[in-house]
Amino acid sequence: MLHARYERAPLPPARPDTPSDTSAEPPPKPAKASGAKQRDPFLDNAKFLTIVLVGLGHVWEPLRSDSRAAEALYFVVYAFHMPAFIIISGYLSRSFTAKPGQIKRLITGVAVPYLVFEVVYTFFMRWADNPDREFSLQNPGFALWFLIALFVWRLTTPLWQSMRWPLPVSLVIAVAASVTPTIDGDLSLMRVCQYLPFFVLGLQLRPEHFEWAKRRELRTAAVPMLGLVLLFAYWAVPRMDKTWFLHDRPAQEMGVPAWVGGTMYLALFGCALVLTVCFLALVPRRHTWFTALGAGTLYAYLLHVYPVKVSREFDWYDMDWVDHPASRVFITLLAVVMMTVLCTKPVTRIFRIAMEPKMAWFFKEDAVTKAHERKSDKPGTPDHQATDQQRATERQPVSSSP
Numbered sequence: 001m002l003h004a005r006y007e008r009a010p011l012p013p014a015r016p017d018t019p020s021d022t023s024a025e026p027p028p029k030p031a032k033a034s035g036a037k038q039r040d041p042f043l044d045n046a047k048f049l050t051i052v053l054v055g056l057g058h059v060w061e062p063l064r065s066d067s068r069a070a071e072a073l074y075f076v077v078y079a080f081h082m083p084a085f086i087i088i089s090g091y092l093s094r095s096f097t098a099k100p101g102q103i104k105r106l107i108t109g110v111a112v113p114y115l116v117f118e119v120v121y122t123f124f125m126r127w128a129d130n131p132d133r134e135f136s137l138q139n140p141g142f143a144l145w146f147l148i149a150l151f152v153w154r155l156t157t158p159l160w161q162s163m164r165w166p167l168p169v170s171l172v173i174a175v176a177a178s179v180t181p182t183i184d185g186d187l188s189l190m191r192v193c194q195y196l197p198f199f200v201l202g203l204q205l206r207p208e209h210f211e212w213a214k215r216r217e218l219r220t221a222a223v224p225m226l227g228l229v230l231l232f233a234y235w236a237v238p239r240m241d242k243t244w245f246l247h248d249r250p251a252q253e254m255g256v257p258a259w260v261g262g263t264m265y266l267a268l269f270g271c272a273l274v275l276t277v278c279f280l281a282l283v284p285r286r287h288t289w290f291t292a293l294g295a296g297t298l299y300a301y302l303l304h305v306y307p308v309k310v311s312r313e314f315d316w317y318d319m320d321w322v323d324h325p326a327s328r329v330f331i332t333l334l335a336v337v338m339m340t341v342l343c344t345k346p347v348t349r350i351f352r353i354a355m356e357p358k359m360a361w362f363f364k365e366d367a368v369t370k371a372h373e374r375k376s377d378k379p380g381t382p383d384h385q386a387t388d389q390q391r392a393t394e395r396q397p398v399s400s401s402p
Helices: 002-007 041-063 068-092 100-128 145-155 157-162 166-178 186-194 196-204 207-213 216-239 242-246 258-282 291-303 305-313 325-342 345-355 367-376 382-395
Strands: none
Touching: 041 068, 041 258, 041 291, 041 305, 041 325, 068 145, 068 196, 068 216, 068 242, 068 258, 100 145, 100 291, 100 305, 100 345, 145 157, 145 186, 157 166, 157 196, 166 186, 166 196, 166 258, 186 196, 196 258, 207 258, 216 258, 242 258, 291 305, 291 325, 291 345
């Protein structure tokens, strides 16, 4: 009995005898509960820089026809800027398990913006070009295909996460699509399939892979590697069609046999991976003046469409001053400024109603989820920091351009 009594009364944990005892370590401070502080500056920097490349690619396209150097730059940018952005998109989608809250955010953050901007784009093109343009939600307008692709990719994330060999399977799908002429333009299915492996690859990445990309040796090798690729692109300009980089049509429409199209796809896939690694090696790791802008890339992606289309529909590129080399540099800087402004908080605040609607009226309230969220939102609870991190990750826009 005496032995049992002592077992029920264990000794209290050791602690300092007096408050002045400095030998004991102070308890760790609770982590701050700010979701914004949990964002990775490296990924935000990469997202901002890729969205700038999106704008540059669209602005450069009318300039490339009479300049081999501009065409070479265009080739290099289009070879990796979409793959890089999609890889990051897949990486940020790793936590997607199709929970009710995640499905709701997928609808409000991807599906609804697609519907809104497809309607707006149709009216815009009626004003700018074709008064008889029809509504066609299954045929996305300029640059809107990515929202459809993102919706499909993220919705199927649990499937890819459960596979034993997800990347090889996705590559088989992509190569098969690249040689299947019966795939039409509805819902941009060709691009959905051909860009799929990059998203699946992102799902398989872990933080240590990005740490590996930050190594000094890679940064040192990245610049000469990009220089060699640029020289190769300059050589390839008169020998290669830029349509290969768009991944929006089968090999047969490119005038080559199916086996050539499949081989070409795999070669471009490998090239995109090499260039993406070089790009990530050069991305700043620390907080910079544009780090916070990485949260607004989806806004810049969808909004930059309209000034770009206006410049083309109203023949701004036909003006005499555009042909001067200094004018092309000015246009490039103007594109950088445009994409930067479209990522800023004033712009995101104005367009948030269309880009991130809450739509509480559309979804019924889940009492269990609501109670869990209330518990997780209390500072000091174990799930608080993790919940903020998950919300920040799930809300990060994962988009880019064709």
